[in-house]
Amino acid sequence: MKHISVAAATVAALLLATASPATAAGATTIGDVQRAMETLAKTPGVVGTIGGAYMDGKPAGRGTAGSRLLNGKGGTIPAGSRFRIGSQSKTMVATVLLQLVEEGRLSLDDKLADLLPEVAADGLVERASEIIVQQLVQHTSGIPDWFHQSGSTEPAFDVFDFTTYHRPIDIVKMTRGRPRTGEPGETYTYSNTNYTLIGMIIEKVTGHTLARELDRRLFRLLGMTETYQVTKPPESITGPHGHGYYPDSTGALRDVHRFNASWGNGAGGVVSTTHDISTFRRAFDQGKLLPPSLQAVLTGGSAQQGTGLCGGKLKGQMLGGSAPGLTTLTFSSADGRQQFAISITRSTVDDNAIVPAMIKTVEAVLCTTA
Known part of the structure; x- marks a missing residue:
């Protein structure tokens, strides 16, 4: 996950995650979700938006606005439709990895080179013999990110190639020659490559695809019947859904709802709904998926920071995800009783207005009695 303040005005171009632990008990009632979606849809660059709020696992309000x-065109997005959740996938993927640790099938101290010797060969991942599993989970490995071109905010891949399958090892190879971001274990620097590697480790240890392990260990267990991990193109979002847009080299907006599934892998390939992602967050926050010591690997790292919502009164965590044409955000209260999930499709690369508007939307819904 990428841990940043909820007051931050920007989101990483792909597979972002924000986190905001706060300092007091959360709200007990839910504001008008439909009205909040209508306000959010007026933000420049937003095409369409859906949101769903849940209390103790029961629907407490939902809404849809825009188109x-x-x-x-196309009418409003069905409020219960599926969407890509971006880096919110990372918590799910890390949960599966940590379940394997709990089962004794690997250790947080295992070296990357021992688990994936193929990435240590010829120095593909520098210092792979020093990097341990926990550093991958907590983004302290120092491994550079594959997403951006060096020294640029532009993607390092063809956003409009919806058909070419890229193996995870090929994605890792994109980082060859890029400078490391720090010493192993010392500096938090968000890198999608960490979770591409975690996905590879899960598949190596279990002998199964990441998609199968996510389905078996989380989705079926929790009744997340609308959720799945996309793996190879042209697999996309099932059912009516919102379409996002991204400018091509001429500046013309092109539909990117078929975003190439192979780029996600462990870094962000899950498709879900506001109901299902809230179901996962509730189970995670209530300690139903991991023992406290392993859950703390994800929630108690030194990289975690943030500002409380509702004037610092609302305690919980807000995670987000972003990819070309979309941004998502989910808040879950610390006790796991209350969730609010938002998905927006967009027509702009710039998140400077969209992310703060989404955070204000969360506050408009959850801060009514906080």
């Missing part, structure tokens, strides 16, 4: 397609 399914660009320029007001």
Whole structure:
């Protein structure tokens, strides 16, 4: 996950995650979700938006605004439709990895080179013999990110290639020659490559695909019947859903709802709904998926920071995800009783207005009695 303040005005271009532990008990009632979605949809660059609030696992309000397609076309997005959750996938993937640790099938101290000798060969991942599993989970490995071109905010891959399958090892190879971001275990620097490698480790240890392990250990267990991990193109979002847009080299907006599934892998390949992602967050926060010591690996790292919502009164965690054409955000109270999930499709690369607007939306819904 990428841990940043909820007051931050920008989101990483792909597979972001924000976190905001706060300092007091959360709200007990839910504001008008439909009205909040209508306000959010007025933000420049937003095409369509859906949101769902849940209390003790029961629906407490949902809404939809904007449109399914660009320029007001296609009607509104069904409020219960699926969407890509971006880096919110990382918590799910890490949960599976940590379950394997709990089962004794690997250790947090295991070296990357021992688990994946293929990435240590020829120095593909520098210092792989020093990097341990826990550093991958907590983004302290120093391994550079594959997503961005060096020295640029532009993607390092063809956003509009919806058909070419890229193996995880090929994605890792994109980082060859890029400078490390720090010493192993010393500096928090968000890198999607960490979770590409974690996905590879899960598949190596279990002998199964990451998609199968996520389904078996989380989705079926929790009744997340609308959720799945995309793996190879042209697999996309099932059912009516919102379409996001991204400018090509001429500046023309192109539909990217078929975003190439192979780029996600362990870094962000899950498709879900506001209900299902809230179901996962509730189970995670209530300690139903991991023992406290392993859950703390994800929630208690030194990289975690943030500002409380509702004037610092609302205690919980807010995670987000972003990819070309979309941004998602989910708040879950510390006790796991209360969740609010938002998905927006967008027509702009710039998140400077969108992310603060999404955070204000969360506060508009959850801060009514906080």
